[in-house]
Amino acid sequence: MSTSLWHFRIFSILLSLWALMAFFYFLPPATLQKSVLPQAIVIDLTLTIPAIYFLMIRKGTIPKTTIIPVFVIGLVIATLILPKDQQSSLDFVKKWIAPVIELGVLTYVSTKIYRARNVFRRKEQHLDFYQALKQATVEILPQKLSVFLATELATFYYGLLHWRKVKSASFTYHQNTGTAVLLYALVGLIGIETVAFHLLLGRWSVVAAWVLTILSIYSGIQILGFAKSLSKRPIRIENNRLFLPYGIMAEANIDLEQIEKIELSKNSTELDKTTAQLSPLGGLDSYNLILYFKEPIQFTSFYGSQKECTSLAIYIDQKEEFMEMLQSKI
Numbered sequence: 507m508s509t510s511l512w513h514f515r516i517f518s519i520l521l522s523l524w525a526l527m528a529f530f531y532f533l534p535p536a537t538l539q540k541s542v543l544p545q546a547i548v549i550d551l552t553l554t555i556p557a558i559y560f561l562m563i564r565k566g567t568i569p570k571t572t573i574i575p576v577f578v579i580g581l582v583i584a585t586l587i588l589p590k591d592q593q594s595s596l597d598f599v600k601k602w603i604a605p606v607i608e609l610g611v612l613t614y615v616s617t618k619i620y621r622a623r624n625v626f627r628r629k630e631q632h633l634d635f636y637q638a639l640k641q642a643t644v645e646i647l648p649q650k651l652s653v654f655l656a657t658e659l660a661t662f663y664y665g666l667l668h669w670r671k672v673k674s675a676s677f678t679y680h681q682n683t684g685t686a687v688l689l690y691a692l693v694g695l696i697g698i699e700t701v702a703f704h705l706l707l708g709r710w711s712v713v714a715a716w717v718l719t720i721l722s723i724y725s726g727i728q729i730l731g732f733a734k735s736l737s738k739r740p741i742r743i744e745n746n747r748l749f750l751p752y753g754i755m756a757e758a759n760i761d762l763e764q765i766e767k768i769e770l771s772k773n774s775t776e777l778d779k780t781t782a783q784l785s786p787l788g789g790l791d792s793y794n795l796i797l798y799f800k801e802p803i804q805f806t807s808f809y810g811s812q813k814e815c816t817s818l819a820i821y822i823d824q825k826e827e828f829m830e831m832l833q834s835k836i
Contacts, residue, residue, distance in 0.1 A: 516562050520576065523555050527583055544592040551580035552599050569647050574611055577604075634739055635668070636660045636754050653810030660754045661731030668738055676740035678823045679752070683792045685785070689733035696726045741822065743831060750805075750820060755786050758805035758818065760797075765836045768829055771796045771819065782815035793819035795829070 527550060556577045563570065581604070584596050639660055643652035680686045700722035707715035735753035742749045748765070751757040771794060777783065785791035786808045797818045804814050822828045 516559070516568070519562070520555070520559060523558070524551075524579065524583055527551050527555075527580075528587060544588055545595045547588060548584050548595040548599060551584045552577060552596075552603070555580055571611060571614070571647055574607070577607060634751075635663060636735070636739065636751075639663075650810060653806075657754060657809055658728075660735070661728045663731070664735040664738055664754065665727045665731030668734065672738055672740055676742045677828050678737070678740055679821045680736035681823045683821060685787065685791050686733050686736050688790070689729055693726050693730050693733065696722055696729070700726070741828070743835065746835075748832070750784060750818075752784050752786070756784055756805065756807045758784060758803070760799075760803060762832075762836050764799050764801065764803060765832070766798045766800045767836075768798070768832055769796050770794065770825065770829070777819055780815060781817040781819055782813055783819045785821070791821070793821045794825050795820050795822055 527547060556573050559576045560570070560573050563572070581596070581600065585593070588596060636656065640653060640656040643656045643659075647655060700719055703722075704715045704719045707718060732753055732755055735755075739751040739753055739757075741751065743762075746762050748760045748762060749757070750760065781796065782805070783791070783793055784805065785793070797820065799816055799818075802814050802816050803818075804812050805818065807813050
């Protein structure tokens with residue numbers, strides 16, 4: 507049986523079980539009030555169905571953490587179909603069981619990430635924190651969600667925790683462009699505006715002022731993480747591969763055999779439709795080299811989006827040394 511067909515069957519079984527439980531919504535309220543159905547419905551929706559789902563996916567490729575949405579959907583259905591005066595069992599689940607499950611999942615995810623990072627440090631020295639984080643989260647979440655979570659965690663890691671310099675035989679791409687300065691200036695601007703708007707909104711609503719302040723601080727940390735990651739993730743050539751990151755905003759991992767040639771380019775040169783720019787900032791950023799490939803390649807852009815190109819425009823601070831090293835290997 508194909509993987510997609512098996513996933514479809516699991517989804518169909520879930521829908522059927524939820525539909526069966528939702529059937530009780532159409533029963534007269536008196537029927538529910540004079541029976542043990544409310545307790546049975548809560549048990550089935552929050553325990554039995556998630557348990558059945560777990561047994562179906564435990565040996566498959568579906569991340570185990572997807573049991574959480576199944577549990578949450580069960581809570582929502584139970585809340586909708588049960589009369590408010592018959593939700594005592596449901597309230598117990600929300601108050602005591604749900605927090606325990608959330609804590610368990612958080613512990614599971616944290617442990618996975620910690621163990622993966624330690625393994626990668628010992629066995630795969632070429633992986634940096636962001637790469638290790640993505641490989642750890644993909645084991646516990648669907649692909650798109652794992653990239654989103656890894657990027658969000660990485661912004662806090664690079665923005666607040668990673669301060670030491672990166673020491674390796676590599677090439678930089680942030681020293682001679684104004685990108686990092688622009689991002690740092692944006693962080694400063696957010697800080698100034700946050701204070702001003704907090705004082706202004708505070709006269710109207712204290713709650714609104716603090717909501718805006720928290721969102722602004724969160725955005726500032728993200729941009730700070732993007733800015734700092736430019737210097738923490740250098741370009742490397744190793745193991746017959748070229749690793750081209752652009753902070754945590756984009757990256758390409760290219761087999762050297764795929765590279766046809768490399769040429770110098772001026773930033774004023776207009777790029778054709780088959781040439782992509784590694785930097786997701788586009789015209790706001792610079793490039794001084796163009797890599798040409800024997801066949802189209804894919805690279806990862808902002809928050810995991812995939813792009814395809816036959817040539818790639820990049821910026822390297824040490825462009826002559828980079829060209830010399832790369833040409834000697836292709």
